[in-house]
Amino acid sequence: MISQQEMLKHFLPILENKGVTYQKKSLIKARKAVPGTLIITRTNDxxxxxxxxxxxxxxxxxxxxSSEQYLVKxxxxxxxxxxxxxxxxxxxxYQPIGKITAIEINADxxxxxxxxxxxxxxxxxxxxxxxRVNDFLVTPPEKNEIYRIAKKEFFETYEKV
Incomplete structure (x- = not known):
């Protein structure tokens, strides 16, 4: 398995050099999660x-x-x-107020x-x-983590700042 640290080590310089700043353009629904509940994030793919x-x-x-669901600390x-x-x-x-830096992933x-x-x-x-190729890798302003957003859902929820 490729670790978070390996992903950050490889992709942070790319994100810092070629990344684009985005913000969510759509509202979200949220509630406190029930501890112990397994959430499976499903996208269109x-x-x-x-x-x-x-x-x-x-x-x-x-x-x-796809109304994808996920957990947030x-x-x-x-x-x-x-x-x-x-x-x-x-x-x-809820109105999103945060920003991310993102790159579109290619075969290289x-x-x-x-x-x-x-x-x-x-x-x-x-x-x-x-x-997958054409998905987006993103990091928050703190640059302490990296995660994927599927291409279709990315364009449904984010816009360039």
């Missing part, structure tokens, strides 16, 4: 990753064609989202790791995640 909720985690649902959630409206059953509508990027059209690597939450 299939299962992306999984994660198990811990105390304090937030369950986020993007407003995309409480300290990260507070930096990235602002409550707009409370909804039913503990859900809320995967070839560095001996792969052709897709590969798996360790996500920041210690589970495997999939990366």
């Amino acid at each position: 299939g299962d992306e990753t999984k994660n198990t909720a811990k105390a304090g985690d937030w369950l986020v649902e993007n407003q995309t064609s 409480p300290e990260v959630f507070e930096k990235k989202y602002k409550l707009i409206q409370s909804l039913e059953k503990g859900w809320g509508c 990027d995967l070839a560095f790791f001996g792969k052709t059209d897709c590969m798996e690597f360790e996500a920041p939450w210690n589970e495997l995640t999939l990366l």
Whole structure:
């Protein structure tokens, strides 16, 4: 498995040199996650990753064609989202306020790791995640983690700053 550290070591210089700053353009739905709940993130191209909720985690649902769900740590959630409206059953509508730096992945990027059209690597939450050619690799301003956003969902949710 390709670790977070290996991914950061290889891709951070590329992100710093060629990366583009984006922000989310669409609202999200979120609620406190139930600890122990397994969340499988599904995009239009299939299962992306999984994660198990811990105390304090937030369950986020993007407003995309796949309505993908994922978990966010409480300290990260507070930096990235602002409550707009409370909804039913503990859900809320939130305005994204964070930014990311992103690059679109090409075949040469995967070839560095001996792969052709897709590969798996360790996500920041210690589970495997999939990366395909034309997906986006992103990092927050802190540059302390790196993760994938599928191409279709990326363009449904992000815009250049």
